[in-house]
Structure formats: structure tokens, C-alpha cells
Amino acid sequence: MAARTVLHEADISRALTRIAHEIIESNRGPDGLILVGIPTRGRYLAERLREQISRISGTEVPVGTLDVTLYRDDLGRQPVRSPQPTQMPGDVVDGATVVLVDDVLFSGRTIRAALDALGDHGRPRAVRLAVLVDRGHRELPIRPDFVGKNLPSAQSERINVRVTEVDGVDEVSIEDR
Ligand code: 5GP
Ligand code: MG
Numbered sequence: 001m002a003a004r005t006v007l008h009e010a011d012i013s014r015a016l017t018r019i020a021h022e023i024i025e026s027n028r029g030p031d032g033l034i035l036v037g038i039p040t041r042g043r044y045l046a047e048r049l050r051e052q053i054s055r056i057s058g059t060e061v062p063v064g065t066l067d068v069t070l071y072r073d074d075l076g077r078q079p080v081r082s083p084q085p086t087q088m089p090g091d092v093v094d095g096a097t098v099v100l101v102d103d104v105l106f107s108g109r110t111i112r113a114a115l116d117a118l119g120d121h122g123r124p125r126a127v128r129l130a131v132l133v134d135r136g137h138r139e140l141p142i143r144p145d146f147v148g149k150n151l152p153s154a155q156s157e158r159i160n161v162r163v164t165e166v167d168g169v170d171e172v173s174i175e176d177r
Contacts, residue, residue, distance in 0.1 A: 093122030
């Protein structure tokens with residue numbers, strides 16, 4: 001079946017701008033924030049949020065990426081994707097407010113693994129979650145603090161998230177697989 005576009009470039013841009021404002025508001029400013037993207041596309045979304053936070057507040061917040069592959073509880077059940085680089089800003093996780101950033105939230109297992117992986121880098125004061133799309137179907141008690149768009153989906157559907165840095169275009173579409 002043909003994919004139906006649910007977010008165009010301008011919608012994504014507006015959502016990320018709003019989320020940047022919400023992150024600053026809930027943290028009462030940009031101090032002590034770290035943005036940590038989950039590869040692949042979460043990393044680029046985290047960098048976009050950094051740009052927006054910088055534009056709004058004048059502060060450059062550190063950005064990292066966290067590969068969670070080896071922390072998954074379904075390791076061995078699914079084909080393992082080749083590990084992506086973890087690049088965490090040094091010595092800043094302790095006491096920081098870490099905002100995990102991912103493109104799609106589904107079962108919650110990736111974020112559970114990210115919490116485990118993050119523990120190797122220090123003890124944050126708090127961890128928050130920002131996602132571009134929440135498609136429902138949670139299997140764990142995890143909920144996002146900042147959401148671009150809630151897209152209730154059927155299990156059989158697939159959300160395609162495209163970002164310019166990887167895919168040459170900013171777009172979210174939904175299709176039956
Ligand atoms: P979860 O671990 O919550 O089941 O799935 C979230 C992770 O898998 C995210 O990193 C996300 O990139 C990917 N994912 C799960 N479902 C979808 C989907 O429908 N579309 C896309 N683009 N990614 C998904
Ligand atoms: Mg992903």
C-alpha cells in the first residue's frame with residue numbers, strides 16, 4: 001500500500017522548535033542539559049534540537065550519541081545491527097539532565113536499553129525522553145516527556161522517518177508493511 005505522509009518538512013521543523021522550547025521550560029533554562037541521540041536518526045534530531053536551543057537561549061548544550069545494541073533484552077532474538085558509534089561528551093553526565101532523543105517510540109525496549117547504556121557514563125540528575133513520533137504499543141512502563149506527534153498505529157503498520165542528513169528529505173509517512 002502507498003505510504004501516507006503525516007509530517008512534512010515544515011511540520012517536523014515546527015515540532016522540533018516546540019520541543020526545544022519545552023525542554024528549556026521544563027529545565028528552567030539550558031544549564032545542565034545534555035542531548036543524547038539514539039542512532040541512527042535520533043542523533044540528527046538531537047543535533048537539530050541543539051541548534052534550536054542555541055538559537056532560543058544562546059547556550060550550546062552538549063550532544064552525544066549512545067549505541068544501545070548490546071544492552072537490548074532481545075539480543076540474540078533478532079539479527080544484530082552492526083554497532084553504531086557511542087560518542088558521549090566527557091565528564092558531563094554526572095548530575096546532568098539528560099534528554100534522550102529518538103525518532104520513533106514503540107515498545108519502549110530501546111529506551112530501557114538506553115537507560116542501561118547511559119549508566120556506564122555516569123549518574124544523571126534526571127533523564128527525560130524526547131521522540132519525534134510516539135506510535136503506541138508500549139511493552140514497558142516508559143512514556144515520553146516531549147513528543148513531536150502521537151501517531152496511533154496498527155502493529156502491522158510501519159512509520160517511515162526520513163531526515164535530510166540521511167535520506168535527503170525531512171518527512172514522516174505511515175504505510176502497511
Ligand atoms: P522500541 O524499542 O520502542 O520497540 O522501538 C523504538 C526503536 O525502534 C527506535 O529506535 C526506532 O527508530 C525503531 N522503530 C520502532 N518502530 C519503528 C517504526 O515504525 N518506524 C521507525 N522508523 N522506527 C521504528
Ligand atoms: Mg532507531
